[in-house]
Amino acid sequence: MAGINTPDEFFAHLSQWKEELLTLRRILLKTGLEETFKWGKPTYTANGKNIVGVSDFKSYCGLWFFQGALLEDKAKVLINAQEGTKAMRSMRFASVKEIDEKLIKAYVAEAVANEAKGLKITADKNKPLIIPEELQQLLDANPALKEKFAAFNKTNQRDFAEHISTAKQEKTKLARLEKVRTLIEQGIGLHDKYK
Template identity: 50%
Template sequence: MEPNSDKKHVWHSNHLWEEELLLLKFIIDKTELEETIKWGGPVYVYNKKNVIGIGGFKDYFTIWFYNGVFLKDEKKKLINAQEDKTKSLRQWRFTSKDDVNEKEILEYIAEAIENEKQGKIIKPSKKEAIISELLQKEMNQNPALAEAFQKFSPYKQYEFLEYIETAKQEKTKLTRIEKVIPMILGNVGLNDKYR
């Protein structure tokens, strides 16, 4: 999620580090990860899950570890680019080819893949269930709506309910319900357009 929050700037310096990024690619190609392109930069996936990404910035080029928080990081290479925002993403920054130690990088990637295989991810904290009586009423009258709602993941159901129920006044709740009904029927999550 994080790397694309300001798409325009994130990968703009790839051309500055062309050779260096090719070197990283050459190293990563020795692993079992598959290369894809997301957010305009190479992202390497295992079982369709993002494991690492690479990119160039103005002052450095980097490997992102999507679940880097779980890496032991014995060599103290990883940084959290945005302390308060980023829970799991970690970056390993390089400023020249000399910084690139293939053996170390492969060790970190192997650990990241192993973590992915074990399904180590930060679980969203358990949230209190929200009940929306007004939406429930709509669903009772409209079985197609109820059925469509059930197709969403619990997380997305929660987003809809939270959106409706955070409104103070019933009037606002009703306008919000009107807004989300077509989305629910169209199988569009509340925040899909931002994802």
């Protein structure tokens, strides 16, 4: 949804999942969280910290809890948001009838309490940096790029390396290598836009 910059615009332009997402918004606004807009989606924060966001997909809509892996999940409703994600968990809905306000408020309250306690899952900083051959060749062939790569912290370097090495097809690997080259030249980390 290009040109959408606020939660109000997001909800106004919905064609699919409108009733469900408006219901989720109404519930989240009752929790005292502040409604913001990040990554093209309404995001709800407490003391400036991301707690939960709403999302819409083809086959479902839902909530994503930024530190959802820390939630007890007694109702067993949370799903790992995506492969490789340690902290984020999603709660998915296929109809407004599946939305349980009391349950959502309980999960949000627990997430806010965890944030207030300073609990969080962070990236494993001791994970080894394994630079794929394609990236190493590019860096060796371009000393200025190698110097810029070296200026990034280990987490950013690891993000670049894993982005390339996890590509399954050669075409994808080459496209990712080009993207990484551009980001390194600009001094931008792979996930900076999410921070």
